[in-house]
Amino acid sequence: MNADRRGLAGFRLTHRTWTGELGTWSSAVAADGRPGSALSLDPRLVADPAVRDRLVAAVVADRRLAQGGLTGLVPVADLVAAEGEVWLLTAEPASPAVTDLLTETSGVPRPDAGAAATVLVETAQTLLALHAAGLAHGALHPGNVVIAADGSALLAERGLADAIYGRPPSPERDVAAWASLARGLAANWAAPSPRAAELFERAAATASTHGLAPARDAVLAGRDLLPPGFTTHDRLVETLHRWSAHDARTRGGQPVAAPAVPDEGDIVTLLRTPRTGESRTEDVVMRFGPGVPVETTAAQLWRAGREQPTEPPSGKLRVLGAPARRRRRRAALSSVALALMLVAALAAWLLRSSTVPLEVTGLEVVAPKKTQGCGATVKIKGLLTTNGSAGEIRYEWKRSDRKETIEQTDTVASGKTSHEVILQWVVKGEGSFKGTATLRLLSPLPGGKKLQDKAAFTFRC
Template sequence: MNVNRGDIAGFRLTGRTWIGELGTWSSAASAEGRPASVLRFDPRLITHSATRDRVVAAVVDDRRLVQGGLTGLIPVADLIAAQNEVWLITADPVSPTVTDLLADTPGVPRPDAGSAATVLVETAQTLLAVHAAGLAHGALHPGTVVIAPGGTALLAERGLADALHGRPPAPERDVAAWASLARGLAATWAASSPQAADLLERAAATASTRGLAAARDALLAGRDLLPPGFPARDRLVETTHWWTARETSPQAGHPVAAPAVTARADEGDIVTLLHVPGTSSAPERGGDRTEDVVMRFGPGVPTETPAERIWRTGREQQPTLLPGEQARVARPSAVRRRRTVLSSVILALMVALGVIVWLLRGAATPLAVSEVEVVTPKKTQGCDTTVKIRGVLTTNGEAGEIHYQWRRSDKKAPIEQTDTVAAGETSHEVSLDWTVKGEGSFKGTATLRLLSPVPEGTKLEDKASFTYRCS
């Protein structure tokens, strides 16, 4: 390996570099010419062996998710150490990101509201699968959402920030970040379409109160407010193509020097952190085995690291077993392998089911409301109080939006509101706070009227009253 010449573990650094939160990213190409990316971790973040171990564990979890059928993550090709530096190599490029496409560049077509909704649905689906596996992304933002050449949204840097900072997985942090992403895209890509922008804003609010699944369903249910063809990716593909052509042109003006290292390295200094040790001193790349997290040490490593010592000690302390005992010992390993395969199959089925639900969602029965009921307090309300009035709408259990209005007997102007209803709920509750102050007696009547969805020729509303007395 010679990083000074722009080569690392069989990947050629192709010139473009940019600084990220974790270190320096570089565009790269494999020996076969396939585009890829390389991350040189900031040495200040990964000095301790415990930090390296957490990074290795995060990458191994990532590879298991991908091998289990999850397609929404940027796949990792290798994780290697060269002297005092650690490098992550991805099998696909990590650019352009949403941050790149948000830049208002003259001549580059801008993604539309449908593009924004597509990105949000796909990232929500990926995060749901990651959370179902007991993991989290940890650093979701526009700079870690990559748009692939086909217009698909992929997540980069999953779990790395948490590993570097020693944080436990926090799915709720991912949900908050997704809601922030939705609001940002509503204000940019969807700005020219007020209805679509409002849909994205409501999806953000839904994520914060009901979770990502309900937010995803709200976006799918509101497809009528998006450009025709949703979830088509044509605009994303067009924008990505223009961006890539611009970035790779000779006039782009990006630096071409590879990231500097402290000293020249050769192949013997490589430590690959993801594969099982073998007889060859050259690092193995592209292997599929990730059940065991061990390191491989080539000649020329000046000192024995803790990971090497643990691996060597384990090899030296292996007991001698008779053939019958070897068979008995082998059975637990086989059981573990079967369990790993079973877990991968289950995860793949979950992902496939989510995709099928997404693709077939348009054919689902639309949301319908069959009854409206208003409930007010039976007890007389005392001085200076806020009366809590509830409205209950009975639905058919489908996802969608309801548009309704409250009318108070003391005011002429109605209060109109819109809510998103999640699939599987046959009852949706709305509320009205009515504040009354001063001395005297008062009877207030609240009327709740459904504006949509309402079957043609019908009227759905209800009203109820309360009594206020203060002396």
Template sequence: MDTDRGGVAGFRLTGRTWAGDLGIWSSAVAADGRRGSTLRFDPRLVADSSARERLIAAVVADRRLTQSGLTGLVPIADLITAQDEVWLITSEPAAPTVRDLLSGAPGSPGPDAGSAATVLMETAWTLLALHSSGLVHGELHPGTVVIAPDGSALLAERGLLDALLGRPPAPERDVAAWASLARGLAATWASADREAAGLLEQVAATASIRGLAAARDALLAGRDLLPSGFTTRARLAETLHRWPAHEAPGRGGPPPPVPAAPDEGEIVTLLHVPRTGEQRTREADGHRPEDVVLRFGPGVPAETTAAQIWRAGRDQQQTEPPSDRLRTAAAPHARRRRGRTILSSAILALMVVGALALWLFRGSSAPLEVTKVDVSAPKKTQGCDTTVRITGVLYTNGAGGEVSYQWKRSDRKEPIVQTDQISSGAASHEVSLDWTVKGEGSFKGTVVLSLLSPAPEGKKIQDRATFTYKCS
């Protein structure tokens, strides 16, 4: 059961804990009832000051991405330290994860092949957005893919382990991890559906050979092999609705102890840059910007809790014992280095936001272009009196506008012409055609999807697909 273990940065720890790669996670509840989570880092990972500085830069980049509109990450509310402990606070729950759901929930139908495809599609989009911004996740696995209450897939712990270990970003490691995730879900959630499992194995191989974007497109093109309505996330949302909220996520063995909440009066954070006026005032008083430390706790309004400043390795000249005088003497140099690091982190964050904005809105000022079309039909032989769903994908340059296309069926002379409006920012647009076949006999149907406009001069953009009908 949930047990009140005190509060941290305006969040009350509820006593539900689980072990992660970086330390101990705990569920938490904000003063307004919103649920979130806290992560108390393993002290060994954050003992080095340079590791803390890299951690701060990673968190700042994450917050900038989230504020600019990227929705595929678990949002971070704060990063704090108190009494040599470092805590990460998220404004949404960081559980359950795919790893938790793999163990099953009592009374739940459990995720299916469509759920697996949803997780893979959404994590692929998020990873591609990160890579376009020059960032990576770094430690993708079932334990860092969180399922939100609406069934969407969010990535947790983005870039944190790389930052703490000082590892350079490696997009290829993300791709390999995504392929491994696809194979694992094929063998578990999709195991009851042979064709769907085969599709997930295929996209895993595609990711390894041709990259993540090609794997995402292959998954989308093979959607006819997946349960209908998988894009609604309904099965995942139902699974979470039945998930016992009062139980800790399954990890095997006894749960880790609940971390004791730090004294609110000792908490400081490093996720705030002083405003210009505030900086000038403090410099006039003889304080440099890197000396500014805002505290929160008793007597400070609750609404400012998450806006305070944590600065790693803050000046401890008045509290350090004599044996630490040598380290204290070097503190001014360390503070200057931290000041430069903070400035560099802010510049990096602005560059990341700009790159992400260019990726999200590329082509918004350019006319709509369709670069390719793909068509797929069911591979299974269709039985008597059936309606065959033909699906197509139009790949665009991300600009918005009107697109016109036609379907040409082998059983009729006149084509079927359709016109759709495409929103700006979408790199692809899905279309479909229903073909009803009745009566006895065998029949091979062929359909050709052709782009009418906007079409490049002198070039045909089209694709075809076939299916087999047999009724005796």
């Protein structure tokens, strides 16, 4: 397709196309000159109106997350339909992806283990935020982990596969996909650094057994095994620049087989505000504030200097006369009102929540002093003192009558400086017995030091 041909809802398709699992991607330029991308979804996948409704709900959820401050997704500018086709337009490029940088290319340095760690930490943090909001990516793989211009890792195609195939959000599927990504980067980008590769393998195993937050923390805790300067995006930015130059040289003068663009007058946005009497299903439960995973200090440093999200440009529609203008004014007013409410809610939460990462400063275990009798269920309490911030506490109980430990994770709300955990110990049989319960903090550890306490009780039957 000629690059000077018709545009698509304010976007002009340019020089590069690539095939994805859900359709064909094209690089594009928005009306204001900013680079973006356009995904032409496979018409066979979006023929059902119910699928389109689910796609709209997924995109609306993403835009709400962006308004709430999430920066880890490729921002969606619009979702448009024309002549039986559906196009997703993004306000930032959806390439290159990790898969583009896995293959050795002449003149393009392969990212190192530090870059791999950056990608793993940032994708894990984005997935944790999605899961806390009741959402999931649904089809994470190296082809939709995008390296942005500043070297940060963004996720593309969030929720699209689940919407098309009618699947409910599955954080477990995301965790398994992240573990697979970690193993792939261990074998590729981290191959020259065996110790770093082992770190990523351990993180993948941790994700599979204990979850994504401990796996992310495992990568951060292994900074001594990574190259100097890994907390910056410098290596990824260097690779991105050289890859872009190589890609431009490779494609220079070659015809571009882009999808045919429908006539501009037939294009309509699917992200309109419903009129009176109409309805749209948006089964999206958003949760902000306490409960959303808090980044560790190292992760916050990694994210320092990232651009704040900007409002993505909306697609241009043809002029339809006064009724259409009135509908657009009502839609604009509704959008402004919704945005103001979201900003007010977020500001209220920020005012009452702490920006300091959660810290546990003390731990105490208390067991019953009175001798426990026949058939007793002994209740042992652990009291953890915190700095009042929100986040996750991971800990384990160890009973003196067993070898295995009992590991648990609790979410604490901001504003509380103590958190109580309970171990219920059932004692059966006759005779005398002295039991000891030990509580050990796993994360967050104060300055990397161990924090544990124990208490004992007496049983007689």
